[in-house]
Amino acid sequence: MALKLFNSLSGKLEEFKPLKPPVVKMYNCGPTVYNYAHLGNWRAFIFADLLRRYLEYSGYEVKQVMNITDVGHMVADADAGEDKMERSAREAGKTPEEIARFFEAEFLRDAEVLNIQPAWQYPRASEHIPEMIAMVEKLLANGYAYESKGSVYFDITKFPDYGKLSGNTLNDLQAGKRVEINPDKKNPLDFALWVYNPEHTMFWQSPWNDHGYPGWHLECSAMADKYLGHSFDIHTGGEDNKFPHHECEIAQSTGANGCAPARFWLHVKHLLVEGEKMSKSEGNFYTLRDLLDKGYEPLAIRILLAITHYRAQLNFTFKELDAAQKNLKKIREAWSALTEEAPRCASRSGSLATLGRRDGGAIIEDNKFKKLLDKFQADFTSALDDDLNVAGAWATTLDLAKNLARYNLSDEQGAQAREVLLKADHVWGLNLEQGASEEAKDGQGATEIPAEVQELLDRRARARADKDWKLSDELRRRVTELGWQVEDTGEGQRAEKI
Numbered sequence: 001m002a003l004k005l006f007n008s009l010s011g012k013l014e015e016f017k018p019l020k021p022p023v024v025k026m027y028n029c030g031p032t033v034y035n036y037a038h039l040g041n042w043r044a045f046i047f048a049d050l051l052r053r054y055l056e057y058s059g060y061e062v063k064q065v066m067n068i069t070d071v072g073h074m075v076a077d078a079d080a081g082e083d084k085m086e087r088s089a090r091e092a093g094k095t096p097e098e099i100a101r102f103f104e105a106e107f108l109r110d111a112e113v114l115n116i117q118p119a120w121q122y123p124r125a126s127e128h129i130p131e132m133i134a135m136v137e138k139l140l141a142n143g144y145a146y147e148s149k150g151s152v153y154f155d156i157t158k159f160p161d162y163g164k165l166s167g168n169t170l171n172d173l174q175a176g177k178r179v180e181i182n183p184d185k186k187n188p189l190d191f192a193l194w195v196y197n198p199e200h201t202m203f204w205q206s207p208w209n210d211h212g213y214p215g216w217h218l219e220c221s222a223m224a225d226k227y228l229g230h231s232f233d234i235h236t237g238g239e240d241n242k243f244p245h246h247e248c249e250i251a252q253s254t255g256a257n258g259c260a261p262a263r264f265w266l267h268v269k270h271l272l273v274e275g276e277k278m279s280k281s282e283g284n285f286y287t288l289r290d291l292l293d294k295g296y297e298p299l300a301i302r303i304l305l306a307i308t309h310y311r312a313q314l315n316f317t318f319k320e321l322d323a324a325q326k327n328l329k330k331i332r333e334a335w336s337a338l339t340e341e342a343p344r345c346a347s348r349s350g351s352l353a354t355l356g357r358r359d360g361g362a363i364i365e366d367n368k369f370k371k372l373l374d375k376f377q378a379d380f381t382s383a384l385d386d387d388l389n390v391a392g393a394w395a396t397t398l399d400l401a402k403n404l405a406r407y408n409l410s411d412e413q414g415a416q417a418r419e420v421l422l423k424a425d426h427v428w429g430l431n432l433e434q435g436a437s438e439e440a441k442d443g444q445g446a447t448e449i450p451a452e453v454q455e456l457l458d459r460r461a462r463a464r465a466d467k468d469w470k471l472s473d474e475l476r477r478r479v480t481e482l483g484w485q486v487e488d489t490g491e492g493q494r495a496e497k498i
Contacts, residue, residue, distance in 0.1 A: 001381070001382055001385045001386075002015050002016070002017075002385065003015070003016045003054075003058065003384075003385045004016065004385060004386060004387055005234075005264055005266060005387055005388070006266070006311060006387050007263075007264045007265060007266075008165055008242065008265040008266065008267050009164065009165055009260075009263075009264070009265045011167075013387060014264070016233075016264065018060065018233045019231060019232070019233055019263070021060070022059060022060050022061050023060070023061050023062075023063060024055050024060045024061070024062045024063070024233050024234065025063045025065075025228040025229070025232035025233050025234070026048075026051070026052065026055075026062055026063070026064050026065070026228075026232070026233060026234040026235075026236070027064075027065045027066075027067075027220070027224045027228060027232060027234070027235045027236075027261075027262065028044075028045070028048040028064065028065070028066045028119070028235075028236045028237070029044075029066075029067065029220065029235075029236065029237035029238070029241050029245070029246075030045075030066035030067045030068055030069065030122070031045075031068065031069065031103075031104075031107050032069040032070075032073045032084055032085070033068055033069065033070055033085075033099070033100045033103040033104045033107060034073075034084040034085050034087070034088035034099060034100075034103060035088060035103060036103065036106060036107075036110070036287040036288070036289065037107055037110060037287065037288070038278065038285060038286060038287050039271055039273070039278065039286050039287070039288075039291075039305070039316060040238065040270065040271040040278060041238075042110075042114065042288060042301075042305055043268060043271050043305045043314060044236070044237065044238045044268040045066075045111065045114075045116060046114065046116065046302055046305045046306050047236065047266075047268050047306070047310045048064075048066070048236050049116040049117055049429065050306055050388070050390070050427065050428075050429070051234070051236065051266070051388065052064050052117065053117070053426055053427045053428075053429060054384050054388065054427050056426065057384075057423065057426055057427050062120075063120045063227075063228065064117075064119045064120050064121075065119060065120060065121045065122075065123065065223070065224065065227045065228055066119040066121075066122055067122070067123055067124075067125065067219065067220055067223050068100075068104055068107075068122055068123065068124045068125065069125050069216065069219060070085060070096070070097075070100035070104070070124055070125055070126045071083065071085055071096070071125050071126050071202045071213055071214070071219075072125060072195075072213050072214050072215060072216045072218075072219060073085070073216045074216065075087060077216070077240075077244070077245065079182070079191060079192035079195065079215065080182070083096075083200065083201075083202070083213075085099060085100060085202070086200070086201050086202070088103075089201070095201075096201055096202055097126075100124075100126070102473075104124075108122075110288045110289070113288065113292075113298045113487065113488065114288065114298050114299075114301065114302050115298070115299060115302060115429045115430070115431055116429070117429075120227075121227050123223040123226070123227065125214065125219040125223070126202070128219070128222055128223050128226065129204050129214065131222040131223070131225070131226050132194075132214045132218050132219060132222040133194070133206050133207070134222075135193075135218065135221060135222045135225070135252065135256050136152050136193045136194050136206075136218070137207070138255075138256040138257075139152075139154065139193065139252060139255050139256050140152065142255055142256065143158060144158045144159065144251075144252070144255035144256075145193055145255075146186065147208055148184045148185065148186075149184050149196065150196030150208055150209035150212065151184060151192060151194060151195050151196045151208070151209075151212070152192070152193045152194040152208055153184075153185055153186070153190040153191065153192055153193060154190055154191050154192075154193055154248070154251060154252055154255070155186060155187065155190055156170065156187060156189050156190055156191070156251065157170075157186075157187060158255070159251045159254070159255060161250070161251075161254075162189075162247060162251050163243075163247065164247075164250075165242060165243070165246055165247050165250060165265060166242045166243035166244075166246075166247050168243060168247075170189070191215060191217060191244065191248050192215040193214070193215050193217075193218050193252065194206055194208055194209075194212050194213075194214060194215065194218070195212055195213055195214075195215060196208065196209040196211065196212045197211065197212065197213070198211045200212075200213055215248075216245065217244070217245055217248035217249055217252065218252060220245070220249050221249050221252050221253045221256070221261065224249075224253070224261055224262075225253065225256075225257065225261070230253075230257040230258075230259050230261070231259050231260065231261065231262075231263070232261065232262055232263075233262065233263055233264060234262060234263070234264045234265075234266060235249075235261065235262035235264070235265050235266070236265075236266045236267070236268070237267060237268070238267065238268050238270070239267045239268060239269050239270060240270070241267065242265075242267050246265060246267075249261060266310065267310075267311075268310045268311075269310065269311055269312060269313050269314070270313060271313070271314045271315075271316055272313060272314070272315045272316065273285075273286065273315075273316045273317075274315070274316070274317050274318075275315055275317075286316075288301065289469075289488060291321070292488050293464060296321055296325060297325060297328065299328055299429075299430050299431065300321060300324045300325035300328050301321065301324075302429060302430075303324040303327065303328055303394075303428070303430075304316065304320055304321050304324040306390060306394075306428070307324075307390050307391055307394045308390070308391065309387075309388070309389065309390060309391060310388060310390075311387075327398060328430065330398065330401050330402075331397070331398070331401050331430060331432070332430075332432065333401075333405070334400075334401035334402075334404050334405060334421070335418075335421060335432040335433075337404065337405065338404065338409070338414050338417050338418045338421070339418065361405075361406060361407050361408035361409075362406060362407055362408060363407070363408050364407045364409070364413070366412075366413065369407070369409070369413050369416070370416075372400075372403060373416060373417065373420050376396055376397075376399075376400045376420065376424075377420060379392070379393075379396040380393050380396050380397065380424055383396065384427070393427070394428075397424055397428070400420075400421070400424075401421075404417055404421075449484070449495055450482070452482065453479055453482050453484050453495065456475050456478055456479050456482075457475075457479065457486070457493060457495055459471075459475055460472050460475035460476060460479070460486070460493065461492065461493060463475060464488075464493075479495065483497060484496065484497060485497075
């Protein structure tokens with residue numbers, strides 16, 4: 001069975017074949033770094049990571065690009081209004097660049113805690129202004145854009161396929177229903193490529209004005225084009241990105257380059273919390289660190305966000321998070337049993353068949369054991385080939401762990417089981433092998449933490465307990481300056497020498 005994915009562009013399942021195998025080029029809409037990422041964000045990022053991991057499991061080499069939006073993303077995802085970066089900077093009394101670099105670093109740190117593999121490229125929007133200006137110039141030259149009072153807009157009447165991705169039509173998107181009338185535009189639904197705004201804090205010179213900035217939609221098109229080329233394999237994002245963001249990306253990339261940017265568009269459905277829409281006003285708005293402060297393990301959070309199908313609505317509950325933590329323990333116990341040192345003595349009867357086996361459990365014949373592992377791999381692959389049926393793949397993984405616990409395996413069987421489970425773990429990202437290595441290090445003597453560093457760590461623990469995040473971040477910075485790295489885990493903070 002070949003991998004099939006649901007392509008939002010066609011509205012159906014399609015067999016996935018990369019343009020230039022064995023390389024897969026993938027673009028993932030990344031964070032707007034004005035605040036900490038929330039659970040809904042992490043669901044989309046973990047989905048992108050799991051997709052990449054399964055492509056690698058299937059033998060592909062993945063070139064993954066995830067953008068860092070640090071300018072031009074308006075509060076309402078519109079052309080006008082307040083920039084999310086500028087609002088966050090104003091509220092914190094900092095510059096937009098200071099806000100961007102701080103929350104970018106926090107995002108990357110949290111991604112590491114969740115064991116999300118680093119992308120091949122993390123391009124910052126603010127560092128690709130020349131590429132964006134060049135794309136606008138191409139759109140003007142090709143007749144898809146026009147200048148008006150120092151700003152440049154995309155003329156959607158020149159692109160008949162506008163709306164195909166989201167299922168909208170131009171007739172459905174009449175003025176006044178979804179957008180406000182802007183007298184500077186030819187059509188109410190035309191979107192900004194370059195915005196003239198003399199009051200905007202972040203600005204650049206361009207052929208159209210000396211105080212402007214790029215439109216949010218333009219940024220992804222320009223950066224995807226630079227790192228992945230005019231056409232690439234996969235573009236992912238949350239379902240809220242489908243319209244207008246991704247719709248505009250397709251229009252401007254096609255208008256500039258003469259071809260659609262991505263062949264497959266995959267969108268992750270919204271997340272609920274305890275059956276309700278997540279919102280700060282409802283008190284159910286959670287970031288990763290909120291859950292870590294409640295004592296949950298990062299990888300349990302990863303599991304829960306990963307094992308609901310990406311096109312199905314995930315209802316995040318603490319009951320399910322508790323279950324994910326228990327299942328994580330089951331997988332770890334299965335792995336630990338496979339990595340324990342086997343006793344080297346014969347049974348009381350002297351049977352050679354039991355040499356090298358552990359005590360307890362039934363003995364399974366080699367051919368039957370091989371069939372068990374082969375069936376697991378076939379079921380695991382079959383599930384994930386079916387548009388990433390993660391629930392089916394996770395169920396068969398738990399079933400394998402349960403079966404392995406039933407048997408008293410020989411050394412050879414244990415080695416075979418480890419190889420199979422480790423390969424599956426590349427997809428799940430539970431760090432089974434690394435976790436075992438860390439446990440093996442326990443008791444072997446860790447580097448002693450200096451008193452000065454320990455005092456800062458103790459103060460930081462108290463600050464986190466009091467939810468004084470500003471002080472917590474400042475203490476982390478001071479610990480880092482002293483040559484130590486702090487990681488927040490489900491068991492508390494952990495410091496390692498840099």
